[in-house]
Amino acid sequence: SQTIHQWPATLVQPVGSPLSLECTVEGTSNPNLYWYRQAAGRGLQLLFYSVGIGQISSEVPQNLSASRPQDRQFILSSKKLLLSDSGFYLCAWAYGRVGSEQFFGPGTRLTVL
Amino acid sequence: QKEVEQNSGPLSVPEGAIASLNCTYSDRGSQSFFWYRQYSGKSPELIMFIYSNGDKEDGRFTAQLNKASQYVSLLIRDSQPSDSATYLCAVNTGGFKTIFGAGTRLFVKA
Numbered sequence A: 001s002q003t004i005h006q007w008p009a010t011l012v013q014p015v016g017s018p019l020s021l022e023c024t025v026e027g028t029s030n031p032n033l034y035w036y037r038q039a040a041g042r043g044l045q046l047l048f049y050s051v052g053i054g055q056i057s058s059e060v061p062q063n064l065s066a067s068r069p070q071d072r073q074f075i076l077s078s079k080k081l082l083l084s085d086s087g088f089y090l091c092a093w094a095y096g097r098v099g100s101e102q103f104f105g106p107g108t109r110l111t112v113l
Numbered sequence B: 001q002k003e004v005e006q007n008s009g010p011l012s013v014p015e016g017a018i019a020s021l022n023c024t025y026s027d028r029g030s031q032s033f034f035w036y037r038q039y040s041g042k043s044p045e046l047i048m049f050i051y052s053n054g055d056k057e058d059g060r061f062t063a064q065l066n067k068a069s070q071y072v073s074l075l076i077r078d079s080q081p082s083d084s085a086t087y088l089c090a091v092n093t094g095g096f097k098t099i100f101g102a103g104t105r106l107f108v109k110a
Helices: none
Strands: A003-007 A010-013 A019-026 A032-038 A044-052 A055-058 A064-070 A073-078 A087-094 A102-104 A108-112 B011-014 B019-025 B032-038 B045-050 B054-058 B061-066 B071-076 B085-092 B098-100 B104-109
Touching: A003 A087, A010 A019, A019 A032, A019 A087, A019 A108, A032 A073, A044 A064, A044 A073, A055 A064, A073 A087, A102 B045, B011 B019, B019 B085, B019 B104, B032 B061, B032 B071, B032 B098, B045 B054, B045 B061, B045 B071, B071 B085
Parallel strands: A010 A108, B011 B104
Antiparallel strands: A003 A019, A019 A073, A032 A044, A032 A087, A044 A055, A064 A073, A087 A102, A087 A108, B019 B071, B032 B045, B032 B085, B054 B061, B061 B071, B085 B098, B085 B104
8 A cells, every 4th residue: 555754744943944854655656746835724735746756846936946856755845944934744646647636644844933 | 727615614513414515616627526634733634536427425425526517515424523624625627736625624513
């Protein structure tokens, strides 16, 4: 069966510090991978998605970036965090077909102070 | 802009009742429809997906899709306090991206 991991689970960072969140998927090959952010009491905002190694589509122009160095690894980064970057960061995977359902990891709760 | 709209709630139902959650979407070309449950502080969990007009049943859950009206709903029969959560409607318009509604909070009273 497939599993998806995210770490760290929680993170408190000062404004202006860098960020690296990691997501890995097990039990499937060539998944589509997604990064979402959920602000408190809000819906899911798609940040990035990837359909293959090195292929990144950005949905929101901001100070975040994403990379996919391996088939089942997806990394979200920032060089300098802003207060507005606080939120619940969710990684998801989907089968590599159009319209597939998505499966979410446990999430990382980021607080920027 | 493609949108998915849900009533934010909270929707409050007594234990054992039927909870009805509704969702509308703007893109008439939408192909796939999903319902997720999200407990407070946790990540969303897929409950059901539906692709064709009509009803799809899975245990106590029934998803209903009406593409002509651009409307999808989720019925929860015999609601339990453990069903108290936020329910997210999600719509795929044919590519690799899925648009999520902001969710409806459901509260089941014991």
